[in-house]
Structures are given as structure tokens and as C-alpha cells.
Amino acid sequence: MKNRRKTVQKIWFLLLRLAALLNGAALLLIVYFILSRGFTAISWEFLTKAPENSMTEGGILPCIAGTIGLCLVTIMAALPIGIASAIYLNEYSGKGKIVRIIRLGINNLAGVPSIVFGLFGLAFFCIVLDMGVSLAAGGLTLAIMTLPVIIGASEEALKTVPDTYREASLAMGATQWQTIRKIVLPAAFPGILTGSILGISRAAGETAPIMYTGAVFFTPNLPDSIFDEVMALPYHIYVLATAGTNIEATRHLQYGTALVLIVLVFGMNLTAIILRSKMRKKLRI
Amino acid sequence: MGHNIKMHTKGLDFFYGDFQALENISIEFIENRVTALIGPSGCGKSTYLRCLNRMNDLIPGIRVNGLAMLEQEDIYESSVDVVSLRRRVGMVFQKPNPFPKTIFENIAYGLRVNGLKDKAKITTIVEKSLKQAAIWDEVKERLNESALGLSGGQQQRLCIARALAVDPEVLLMDEPASALDPIATQKIEELISFLSSQLTIIIVTHNMQQAARVSDKTAFFYMGKLIEMNDTDTLFTRPELKQTEDYITGRFG
Amino acid sequence: MKRQSIDKGVHSLFLAIALFSIIFLSLIMLFLFKEGIPIFDFITVKDFLFGQYWYPTDDPADFGIFPLILGSIYVTIVSGLIAIPLGVMTAVYLAEIATPRVAEIVKPIVELMASMPSVIIGFFGMVVVAPFLQQVFNIPVGLNMFNASLMLAFMAIPTICSLCEDAIFSVPTALKEASFALGATHLETIVKVVIPASLSGICTAVILGLSRAIGETMVVLMAAGGAAMIPMSIFDPVRPLPASIAAEMAEAPFRSEHYHALFAIGIVLFVFTFLFNILADYISYRFRQTGEASL
Numbered sequence: 001m002k003n004r005r006k007t008v009q010k011i012w013f014l015l016l017r018l019a020a021l022l023n024g025a026a027l028l029l030i031v032y033f034i035l036s037r038g039f040t041a042i043s044w045e046f047l048t049k050a051p052e053n054s055m056t057e058g059g060i061l062p063c064i065a066g067t068i069g070l071c072l073v074t075i076m077a078a079l080p081i082g083i084a085s086a087i088y089l090n091e092y093s094g095k096g097k098i099v100r101i102i103r104l105g106i107n108n109l110a111g112v113p114s115i116v117f118g119l120f121g122l123a124f125f126c127i128v129l130d131m132g133v134s135l136a137a138g139g140l141t142l143a144i145m146t147l148p149v150i151i152g153a154s155e156e157a158l159k160t161v162p163d164t165y166r167e168a169s170l171a172m173g174a175t176q177w178q179t180i181r182k183i184v185l186p187a188a189f190p191g192i193l194t195g196s197i198l199g200i201s202r203a204a205g206e207t208a209p210i211m212y213t214g215a216v217f218f219t220p221n222l223p224d225s226i227f228d229e230v231m232a233l234p235y236h237i238y239v240l241a242t243a244g245t246n247i248e249a250t251r252h253l254q255y256g257t258a259l260v261l262i263v264l265v266f267g268m269n270l271t272a273i274i275l276r277s278k279m280r281k282k283l284r285i
Numbered sequence: 286m287g288h289n290i291k292m293h294t295k296g297l298d299f300f301y302g303d304f305q306a307l308e309n310i311s312i313e314f315i316e317n318r319v320t321a322l323i324g325p326s327g328c329g330k331s332t333y334l335r336c337l338n339r340m341n342d343l344i345p346g347i348r349v350n351g352l353a354m355l356e357q358e359d360i361y362e363s364s365v366d367v368v369s370l371r372r373r374v375g376m377v378f379q380k381p382n383p384f385p386k387t388i389f390e391n392i393a394y395g396l397r398v399n400g401l402k403d404k405a406k407i408t409t410i411v412e413k414s415l416k417q418a419a420i421w422d423e424v425k426e427r428l429n430e431s432a433l434g435l436s437g438g439q440q441q442r443l444c445i446a447r448a449l450a451v452d453p454e455v456l457l458m459d460e461p462a463s464a465l466d467p468i469a470t471q472k473i474e475e476l477i478s479f480l481s482s483q484l485t486i487i488i489v490t491h492n493m494q495q496a497a498r499v500s501d502k503t504a505f506f507y508m509g510k511l512i513e514m515n516d517t518d519t520l521f522t523r524p525e526l527k528q529t530e531d532y533i534t535g536r537f538g
Numbered sequence: 539m540k541r542q543s544i545d546k547g548v549h550s551l552f553l554a555i556a557l558f559s560i561i562f563l564s565l566i567m568l569f570l571f572k573e574g575i576p577i578f579d580f581i582t583v584k585d586f587l588f589g590q591y592w593y594p595t596d597d598p599a600d601f602g603i604f605p606l607i608l609g610s611i612y613v614t615i616v617s618g619l620i621a622i623p624l625g626v627m628t629a630v631y632l633a634e635i636a637t638p639r640v641a642e643i644v645k646p647i648v649e650l651m652a653s654m655p656s657v658i659i660g661f662f663g664m665v666v667v668a669p670f671l672q673q674v675f676n677i678p679v680g681l682n683m684f685n686a687s688l689m690l691a692f693m694a695i696p697t698i699c700s701l702c703e704d705a706i707f708s709v710p711t712a713l714k715e716a717s718f719a720l721g722a723t724h725l726e727t728i729v730k731v732v733i734p735a736s737l738s739g740i741c742t743a744v745i746l747g748l749s750r751a752i753g754e755t756m757v758v759l760m761a762a763g764g765a766a767m768i769p770m771s772i773f774d775p776v777r778p779l780p781a782s783i784a785a786e787m788a789e790a791p792f793r794s795e796h797y798h799a800l801f802a803i804g805i806v807l808f809v810f811t812f813l814f815n816i817l818a819d820y821i822s823y824r825f826r827q828t829g830e831a832s833l
């Protein structure tokens with residue numbers, strides 16, 4: 001009897017372990033394929049030249065620049081709005097109706113499919129606000145998509161700041177804003193930073209929201225202004241893989257671009273993860 | 286005479302939502318004297334203390350009735366500026382809570398937020414406050430090190446210094462020594478006696494001996510009500526009520 | 539009084555900014571409806587939702603999105619069949635069995651899975667999984683429902699797993715100890731105490747994971763095969779809702795019927811995920827974990 005229970009437990013635990021292993025294996029497999037096949041495509045030229053010969057040769061510099069540009073616009077729009085919203089929710093608001101509504105908005109915004117953001121960006125930024133297909137329109141669309149992530153992360157970080165700090169500051173005759181600016185925000189900063197990096201990394205890898213708002217098939221020029229259209233890494237992969245002039249012959253370019261995108265996104269993520277675990281260690285001491 | 290009333294409450298009721306935590310509390314606090322609040326856990330001492338600098342305002346759903354006066358001013362009047370009230374009525378908390386900043390910056394913080402920019406002046410006041418709180422000698426070499434590196438007792442004295450820096454008229458202390466060892470506690474007690482000549486102190490404590498040692502007046506709370514208040518000596522030697530006697534002799538609570 | 543008035547101003551400013559989220563959400567709905575509703579001048583809602591044929595560029599065009607809806611539902615179900623057990627099991631493993639050191643390695647892996655750009659997963663489905671399926675199952679096309687579902691599962695697992703783990707982790711230790719003290723094995727404790735206590739959290743996690751799958755675009759655009767037909771087998775190509783929008787927006791003339799139809803698909807998609815979210819919200823609120831009381 002006792003042995004049977006033990007055996008059943010052993011089998012189940014093995015299955016659970018296998019499930020976890022399977023996830024790791026799947027991730028590894030994808031990364032391995034991209035890495036091993038993309039590696040040969042990477043060269044100095046690949047990183048510093050524009051695509052040539054109907055995008056069957058050359059490099060991906062405009063895509064790298066475009067993706068970075070989109071991220072910058074996203075950061076500039078989403079970070080202030082996201083952090084300020086989190087501050088309002090965590091520091092100022094009570095439990096009123098407005099807060100319930102705001103939270104409902106954030107939760108549902110987080111669930112909106114990425115292509116719907118794309119549709120909205122097209123109808124609103126590109127057409128109504130007359131931005132056209134541009135860095136600004138694409139970046140703002142991504143910013144709205146990223147907003148819930150940044151708000152969530154910032155709120156989490158603000159929550160880890162002990163209330164005793166706030167009370168001590170207020171008890172000394174500091175206003176609430178002084179308390180937030182000088183005590184709460186500095187203490188929450190590392191958490192906000194890591195959360196924001198995670199949010200931005202997600203924006204960097206998104207395709208659907210920028211397909212019709214910011215990214216184009218091909219433009220050899222680097223953007224001069226935020227109203228220029230750009231190329232972007234994720235969209236470039238999609239284009240080469242599905243609609244290129246010669247899909248089979250440009251496989252190495254596709255793998256190469258995918259590799260650059262993965263390195264960019266994972267690089268940001270790993271930075272955030274490492275930052276965070278350092279922070280946690282520091283908190284424990 | 287010198288028995289000015291610095292602060293007083295009259296018929297003060299306090300509610301957390303529907304729960305009444307304080308009922309009809311009337312106390313007068315004499316200027317430059319130490320008043321101790323004692324009573325069993327949960328009787329509303331902290332709540333009362335936090336009414337006096339409106340720290341409870343931070344909690345949603347609270348309600349206050351009755352009068353709470355700082356000198357001639359009703360502190361719950363809508364025209365009252367909570368921020369300057371809190372500067373005048375300082376607070377020291379149960380657990381030492383220095384900011385994660387340097388020792389110097391911890392003290393300077395209150396000055397800066399209150400609009401003082403003059404560096405030399407700030408330095409002078411920092412030194413003065415640390416001396417007042419009897420911790421200057423221990424920290425003068427390490428003013429630019431993190432305050433979190435101090436011992437618990439030192440941290441608490443730093444917090445007292447921090448509260449003193451903005452020159453409050455009243456100092457509220459909520460069990461300031463309960464997280465400390467006996468030696469650190471003794472230092473805090475000495476400090477309280479020393480400070481009592483300069484400002485009005487209201488201290489919550491669970492420790493009868495401590496109340497007896499440091500305070501001039503003692504108020505005994507029970508279940509949200511003020512049961513008895515008197516000169517500390519009288520209250521501890523000849524309590525009027527049986528309830529008070531039971532508590533201070535340790536028969537319940 | 540100056541800094542006090544600044545304080546008041548800052549408060550109002552932050553409130554105004556915090557309203558942005560709800561404003562954006564409203565704008566999204568507004569524009570979806572504004573650009574989507576006009577299609578119903580040409581076709582009834584019923585014919586749109588239940589029409590069997592999606593030939594938007596024919597003359598006369600057919601705008602029946604039933605095959606697309608079915609495509610979306612099918613890939614979501616199949617990916618759920620893969621992702622739910624894997625995600626929940628991994629979460630149980632992480633929260634209950636893994637040593638802290640192992641968990642410290644596995645958790646970042648799950649996070650990296652979550653951060654993998656969808657276009658890369660779709661690309662992987664195209665160039666690696668498709669030929670593999672073609673060979674192994676001896677089928678004409680590797681880009682099909684099964685392929686897309688596999689790839690979607692990869693995207694849904696991290697969502698399900700990390701939310702589940704939070705739920706499982708927050709089961710009070712006292713509950714577990716009580717079960718151990720009665721002589722239950724670890725597995726029995728997990729099955730009879732931990733999982734029931736965190737069931738609402740697990741359900742929420744599953745719903746949000748599936749909601750992510752149904753709204754995902756690039757994977758279904760690249761790996762599902764793109765045929766707007768009602769699938770008969772798991773190896774048939776399908777064309778889920780997001781794929782249609784993404785694939786056809788480029789060729790739909792501005793404010794044409796086709797353009798409006800694509801926005802109307804956006805409405806349908808939005809409503810789907812909106813309902814999922816409301817449901818998740820409701821479950822997590824209604825069956826909130828309240829410690830011992832939830833058993």
C-alpha cells in the first residue's frame with residue numbers, strides 16, 4: 001500500500017519534470033536552429049549594409065535602425081505614461097470607482113490582440129492624425145500595446161517600497177509628491193527599470209502592430225525624422241520568408257535577421273533578469 | 286506657572302470604516318512634558334497617536350469626530366495644511382525606518398523638503414540634530430555611509446534626530462524602543478528625558494517601568510476608551526480604578 | 539503654500555495620465571466600430587458571421603467569415619490541448635517540486651519563451667516544423683492547423699505557466715502542512731489540497747493563455763497555411779481571423795468593402811478576447827483565493 005503510493009508519486013513527479021524539460025527543449029531547439037543556421041549569415045557587411053538586389057543580397061542595417069527607432073519612440077511615449085499611471089494607482093488612489101475603471105481599462109488593453117492594435121494604429125495615427133506610415137505611428141502603436149506591461153511592472157516595483165518610508169517622509173512634513181519623487185521613486189527605480197526593459201523587448205519583437213503603421217517592405221534609407229517610414233527586423237523576416245523575390249535562396253538572410261532579432265530581444269531580457277536577481281539578492285541582505 | 290497646554294483633544298471619536306477604534310477621548314498635553322499612553326494591545330494607542338499628526342489620513346475610509354487642537358488651532362479644520370502640521374508634530378515609529386540614503390542625507394531630507402537650500406545651514410542643523418539625539422559621536426566619522434549599516438538602536442536614534450531636524454514642537458513616539466535591546470532602550474530613555482525640556486513628547490509604550498521612568502503624565506487606554514489619566518507617580522502608586530491597577534500590576538493585558 | 543499647490547497639481551496630472559489606458563481602450567473600440575460597421579451596409583451580421591465563403595476580392599465578393607472563426611477556434615482548442623497540461627504541469631513542478639536552484643534556472647527559461655518574438659516562432663514553424671510534419675505524417679502541406687497549434691502552444695505555455703505558478707505558490711503553507719500531518723504524500727497533497735485551493739488562479743491562467751493564442755497573429759499567418767476553408771482534418775490548412783486581417787490589409791483599398799470587412803473581423807476578434815478577459819476577471823474575483831476558506 002505504502003509502496004504503491006510512493007510509486008504513483010514517483011511516476012507523476014517524473015511526468016512533471018518531463019513537462020518542464022520539454023519546454024526547455026522546445027526553446028533550445030528553436031534557438032539552436034536559428035543560431036546554427038543564422039550564424040554563417042552574420043558578417044560585418046550584413047550588419048552595416050542596406051539590402052541589395054531586390055533584397056536577395058546585402059545587409060539589414062535599415063531594419064536594425066528602424067527597430068531601434070521604433071523602440072525609442074515607444075520608450076518615450078510609454079515610459080512616462082506608464083510610470084505616472086502606476087504612481088497614480090499605487091500612491092494616490094484609494095479604492096474608488098475611478099480606480100476600478102482604470103484597472104478594467106488596463107486589464108483589457110493587455111488582452112487586445114496585437115493585430116487589433118495594428119488596425120487601430122492604422123485608422124487613428126496614420127489616417128486620422130495624418131502621420132502616414134511612419135516611425136511615429138508605429139512607435140506610438142507599440143507604446144499603447146506596451147503600456148499595460150510597464151504599468152504592471154512599475155506598480156509591482158512601487159509595492160515593494162515599504163510603507164514605513166512613506167510614513168517617515170510624510171511625518172517630517174514632506175508633501176506626497178516630494179515623498180514620491182525623493183523616496184519612493186528612487187527605491188522603486190531598479191524594479192521599474194527591469195520591468196520597462198521587458199516591456200520594450202516585447203515591443204521590439206512585435207510584427208503585427210507595425211505592419212501597416214510603421215514598417216515597410218523596403219526602404220534603403222535610414223530614417224531622418226519620425227515621420228519617415230522604416231524597415232524593421234521582425235517585419236523583414238516575415239517579408240523575406242513569405243513574399244521575397246526568392247524565398248529559398250534568401251534563407252540565410254532570413255536566419256541571419258532572425259538571429260539578430262533574437263539576440264536583441266533576449267539580450268534585453270537577460271539584462272532585465274540578471275538585474276532583477278541581483279536586486280533580489282541585495283534586498284535579502 | 287509654565288503649565289501651558291500644547292495639544293489637546295476633546296471628545297475624539299475615530300472610526301476605521303464601521304469599526305469604532307476610539308471613543309470620546311479627551312486629553313490635555315502639557316508643553317515640554319512627557320505623556321505616556323499605556324494599555325493592552327489593540328486598545329487604540331497607536332490610532333490615537335496617529336490622529337495627532339493626521340497620519341491616519343492615509344488610510345481610506347476613516348472618520349474622525351470631536352476636537353483635536355494644536356495650541357489654538359483645530360487640526361482637523363479643512364483649512365489646515367496637513368503638511369505643515371506634520372512638520373510641527375513630528376513622529377518616531379516603532380521600528381527604526383531610516384531611508385536607504387546616507388546618514389547625512391537622512392537628516393538633511395526633512396530640511397530640504399521644507400525648503401531649506403543653504404548648504405552650510407543644512408550641515409549645521411544636521412550636526413546639531415545628531416548631537417541632540419546623542420548619536421553624533423558614533424556617526425560623525427561616517428556621515429556619508431548608508432544609514433542601513435547602523436545598528437538597530439543607532440538607527441532609532443538617527444530617526445529621532447531626523448524628526449528633530451525639522452524642529453517640531455511636539456514629538457509622537459510609538460513604542461520607540463520595543464524593537465531594541467535593553468542597552469539601546471536605556472539610551473533612548475535617557476534621550477527622551479533630555480529632550481523633554483525642549484519639546485512636548487507623547488509616547489506609547491507597553492513597558493510599565495519605561496512609562497514610570499520617562500513620563501510626567503500617564504494615560505491608560507482600554508478598548509478604545511480613556512480609562513484613567515493622572516500624574517505618572519500617582520497613577521502607578523495609587524490608581525483610582527481597579528481596572529488600571531490590574532493592568533499596571535500585570536494581572537491582565 | 540507653494541509646494542502644497544504643486545502637490546495638488548501633480549495629483550490631478552497623474553490622474554489625467556492614468557486615464558490614458560481607458561481612453562486608448564475606448565479609442566480602439568471606437569475606431570474598430572467606425573471602420574468595421576460600414577460592412578453591414580452590404581451584408582447582414584448573420585451572413586457575415588455564418589457565411590461559408592470568404593472571397594473578398596471576387597466580384598461579387600463573399601464576406602462570410604465562418605471558416606475563419608472556425609479556424610481560430612480550432613487552432614485555439616488544439617493548442618490548448620497541448621499548452622494547458624504542459625503549462626500547468628510545469629507550474630506545479632516549479633512551485634512544488636523543483637529545488638530553488640533548479641527553479642532559478644527554469645523560470646528564466648519560461649520567461650525567455652514568453653519573450654520569443656512571434657515572427658520567429660512562425661518562421662520556425664515554416665522552415666523547420668512544416669517539412670518535418672510533411673515527412674513524418676506523409677501529408678501534402680506542412681503548413682496546417684496542427685503546425686500552427688503547436689507553435690501557438692509554445693506561445694501560450696509561458697503565460698499559463700507563470701500565472702499558474704503564482705496561484706499555486708500563494709497557497710498558504712499551513713494548508714499543505716495540515717495535509718502532510720495527516721500522512722498524505724506530497725503528490726496527494728498537491729492533487730487534493732494545493733490544486734483545489736488554487737483552482738481559480740489556474741483557470742484564470744488558462745483563459746488568459748488561450749486568449750493570447752486566439753489573438754496571436756504572426757504564427758497563424760505564417761504556419762497555418764492560409765486556406766479560408768472549413769477544415770476537415772487536423773492537417774488541413776486554415777486561415778484564422780488574425781491571419782486574414784494581417785494578410786489582406788495591404789491589398790484592401792482604403793475604405794472599400796474589403797477594408798471595412800477586415801475591421802469587422804477586428805471587432806469579432808476584439809469581442810472574443812474581451813469576453814475571455816471578462817471571464818478571467820470574473821473567475822479570479824468570484825472565486826478569489828481566500829486562504830483556508832476556498833477549500
Ligand SMILES: Nc1ncnc2c1ncn2[C@@H]1O[C@H](COP(=O)(O)OP(=O)(O)OP(=O)(O)O)[C@@H](O)[C@H]1O
Pocket residue numbers: 301304306324325326327328329330331332333344
Ligand atoms: N488600518 C486599520 N483598519 C482597520 N482597523 C484597524 C486599522 N488599524 C488598527 N485597527 C484596529 O483598531 C484598533 C486599535 O488599533 P491600534 O493599532 O491603535 O492599537 P494599539 O493600542 O496601538 O495596539 P498595539 O499595542 O498592539 O500597538 C484595533 O482593534 C485594530 O484592529
Ligand SMILES: [Mg+2]
Pocket residue numbers: 330331332459
Ligand atoms: Mg500600536
